[in-house]
Amino acid sequence: MSETLLEVTGLAKHYPVRKGLIVAKQVGTVRAVDGVSFSVNRGETLALVGESGCGKSTTARLVLRLIEPSAGSIRFEGVDVTRITGAAQRAMRRRMQIVFQDPYASLNPRLTVAETIAEPMLVHGIGDAAARRKRVEELLTVVGLRAFHAQRYPHEFSGGQRQRIGIARALSVQPDLVVCDEPVSALDVSIQAQVVNLLKDLQRRFGLAYLFIAHDLAVVKHVADRVAVMYLGQIVEIGDKRSLFASPRHPYTRALLSAIPHPDPERRGQVKPLGGDLPSPLNPPPGCRFHTRCPFAQDRCRSEAPSLRRLGPGHDAACHFAEALPPAGLDFTGGLSENAAKRLALYAKARAA
Amino acid sequence: MSEDLLRIEGLRTVFRTHGGEVTAVDGVDLSVPRGRTLGIVGESGCGKSVLSLSVMRLVAHPGRIAAGRVLLEGRDLVGLSSAEMRQVRGSQVAMIFQEPMTSLNPVHTVGFQITEAMRAHDPRASAAELRERAIEALNRVRIPSPDRRFDEYPHQLSGGMRQRVMIAMALACRPKLLIADEPTTALDVTVQAQILDLLRDLQAETGMSIILITHDLGVVAEMADEVAVMYAGRVVERAEAGAIFGDPMHPYTLGLLGSVPRLDEERETLLAIDGSVPPPFALPKGCRFHPRCPFAAAECKSDQPPLREVVSGHSAACLRAPVEAFAA
Structure with a gap:
């Protein structure tokens, strides 16, 4: 079960910034991704x-080699995908697919749903026309649409339905890894729940691994097995979901968690905003990149960059003072009132009936 | 009450x-x-x-x-x-919108856009007076160094800053x-x-x-x-x-x-x-x-x-x- 599918080591993407009209001189480097390492096991979800x-x-696109890395390696089942080309690369691409954030922009408006879903199979030369048609019908049912939807165009669907089409397209070539780039951020909360449920269901059925990119930690808590928190191109904390949410070790992770508003008016005003804005990746602060916004920053943080180190089983964080931090003081319990819980249970029961 | x-x-x-x-x-x-x-x-x-x-x-x-x-x-x-x-x-009554990226006009400075509504409601105010009031409005929404931000364009601001500018604009004339x-x-x-x-x-x-x-x-x-x-x-x-x-x-x-x-x-x-x-x-x-x-x-x-x-x-x-x- 814990077989490593994807292993990323020291991945970096630097964009040169040039200035000058005739002779373009490089005046700086945007370090969009700067030395990121993680792994994804078969059948598991890692959230970024x-x-x-x-x-x-950028990390998600690098993994799929939609953009070329400046440094580092990406190994998929032990094969370094940054070095392969041609047919070998195409064969590899079949096994890694992507679902995009914007269900409105990621579907070609001139293709029918059937054509959209069949396109990856066509590209990879899978099956004949009849087999592909049958597979499209099958996929539509799998993602909760109907067979007659195949001949329709994207504009006839709602956002949630379009995201289902995008998921069916990704699944058409039976991938092992699906990169989900903010797949539910553009959706309404009720539709978001439908799509999240679908993704989890598909993972169980087909043993998919997900690299799940998101900014909503509540969704991540629901979907992921492990979580990696990124700040200015680097991973500052990575760990098993339970241990990361129960005892976040990096001040940035804590800040993210405490910024989430609770759906409970009794706990109003407990949100403590993190001061300041994200510094420019063109000119990241020296030392720990988070020190400009960190409430616990000390002299050492301003000069010496902390590296990721093991703080618990499968739980790493990049903070000099992770052990010395006061308790996080995060308390998520007691959210639902008795009446709300009782009626939600009735709702669940009636819905299942 | x-x-x-x-x-x-x-x-x-x-x-x-x-x-x-x-x-x-x-x-x-x-x-x-x-x-x-x-x-x-x-x-x-x-x-x-x-x-x-x-x-x-x-x-x-x-x-x-x-x-x-x-x-x-x-x-x-x-x-x-x-x-x-x-x-x-x-x-x-004033309104702020979802998209701080598109609600601001990219070709005018922040200051121009804040003073626009003030000018409409008070045509006789002088430029210096409007500037002062706009900087005060930016100050009220806790924008650091508001006198510098006054002359900047929307693309020079982050999303959060732009939404603050939108709020400053909305509140410039003290709506109820x-x-x-x-x-x-x-x-x-x-x-x-x-x-x-x-x-x-x-x-x-x-x-x-x-x-x-x-x-x-x-x-x-x-x-x-x-x-x-x-x-x-x-x-x-x-x-x-x-x-x-x-x-x-x-x-x-x-x-x-x-x-x-x-x-x-x-x-x-x-x-x-x-x-x-x-x-x-x-x-x-x-x-x-x-x-x-x-x-x-x-x-x-x-x-x-x-x-x-x-x-x-x-x-x-x-x-x-x-x-x-x-x-x-």
């Missing part, structure tokens, strides 16, 4: 979380 | 289409007390944005307000001329009511927390009322004093915030609460609401929620449920609320 601009989407 | 700043009565906003008129907001009654926050919750397409645009009288052709009144301190905004309405916007339409949806959670904090502080300082439109129940719980849940153009539940979360009545509200992944529990599957919001040209008969409602009975398919008070101060538009009374 962080604020916009932290490099999580 | 219980005096209402804004009262909406029987508001109906329709859009003319090729297939006839469709009703986006259908008979909504709401009130916003002075100095308090009303949260309006619902999925996209439930009419919450059209409702707020109706209050601002900004519903664009082919939409129009077909019936109802919008009373601001007793004065009906629906009957005002465009010129009169322009005096109301900004100085009495601020309508915030999904003000933090496009922002990161850490920035969202900063903006919500700011709105709360500003409300305490100025005593303004806020209508907060959002689909995020966490944000509502954090901010709202009273909550209206909307579905398919109607208010389906209305109560104090504590009662909405502590004693939810309408099955739609329950579905929304069940859909939110919570940090305090472990669940295999979320309680989603099946299906999606019906478009306004294909509304079901009877209760508009009945095709998605797990509690729907025969009478829900034929009778339109009125918004009735189930317990004191808490109304729901459901024939079968509270649900446990009918479960057996």
Whole structure:
């Protein structure tokens, strides 16, 4: 079960910044992703979380080699995918698929649903026309759409349905790894729940591994097995979901968790905003990159960059003072009132009936 | 204390289409007390944005307000001329939008855009005076070094800063009511927390009322004093915030609460609401929620449920609320 599917080591993507009209001189480097290492096991979900601009989407695209890394290696079942080309690369791509954030922009408006879902099979030369048609019908049922939807166009569907089409397209070539780049962020909360349930259900049925990019920690807590928190192109904390949510060791993870508003008016005003904005990745602060916003920063943090180190079983964090931090003081319990819980149980029962 | 700043009565906003008129907001009654926050919750397409645009009288052709009144301190905004309405916007009622990226004009400086509304309401003010007032407005929304930001362009600001600029613009003429339409949806959670904090502080300082439109129940719980849940153009539940979360009545509200992944529990599957919001040209008969409602009975398919008070101060538009009374 814990067989490693994807292993990423020291991955980096630097974009040169040039200035000058005739002779373009490089004046700086945007370190979008700067030395990221993680692994994803077969059938498990690793979530990458962080604020916009932290490099999580760039990491996802690097893994699929939609953009070329500046450094580092990406091994898929032991094969370094940064070095393969041609047919070998295409064969590898069949096994890694992606579901995009925006269900409106990621489907070609001129293709029918059947054509959209069949396109990856066509590209990879899987089956004949009849077999593909049959597979499209099968996939539509798998993602909770109906066979007659095959001949329709994307504009005839709602956001949630379109995201289901995107998922069916990704599954058409039977991948082992699906990169989900904020797959539910653009959806309404009730539809978000439908899609999250679908993704979990598909994972159980087909043994899929997910690299799940998200900024909503509540969704991540629900979906992921392990979580990696990114800040300015680096992973600052990575660990098993339970241990990471129960005892976050990095001040940034704590800040993210405490910024989530609770759906409970009794706990109003407990949200403690993190001061300041994300610094520019063109000019990241020296030492620990988080020190400019960290309430616990000391002199050492300003000069010496902390590296990820083991703090518990399967739980690493990059903070000099992880052991010395006061208790996180995060308390998520007691959210639902008795009446709400009772009626939600009735709702669940009636819905299942 | 219980005096209402804004009262909406029987508001109906329709859009003319090729297939006839469709009703986006259908008979909504709401009130916003002075100095308090009303949260309006619902999925996209439930009419919450059209409702707020109706209050601002900004519903664009082919939409129009077909019936109802919008009373601001007793004065009906629906009957005002465009010129009169322009005096109301900004100085009495102001609005901020979801997209701080696109709500600002990229070719003008921040300062120019803040002073634009001030100039419109006070044409005789000098440039130096306007600049001073704009910098004060930027200061009020806690923008660091506001005199430098005054001369900057929107692309030089982060998303959170842009939303602060939008708030500064909205509050420049000290409105009595601020309508915030999904003000933090496009922002990161850490920035969202900063903006919500700011709105709360500003409300305490100025005593303004806020209508907060959002689909995020966490944000509502954090901010709202009273909550209206909307579905398919109607208010389906209305109560104090504590009662909405502590004693939810309408099955739609329950579905929304069940859909939110919570940090305090472990669940295999979320309680989603099946299906999606019906478009306004294909509304079901009877209760508009009945095709998605797990509690729907025969009478829900034929009778339109009125918004009735189930317990004191808490109304729901459901024939079968509270649900446990009918479960057996």
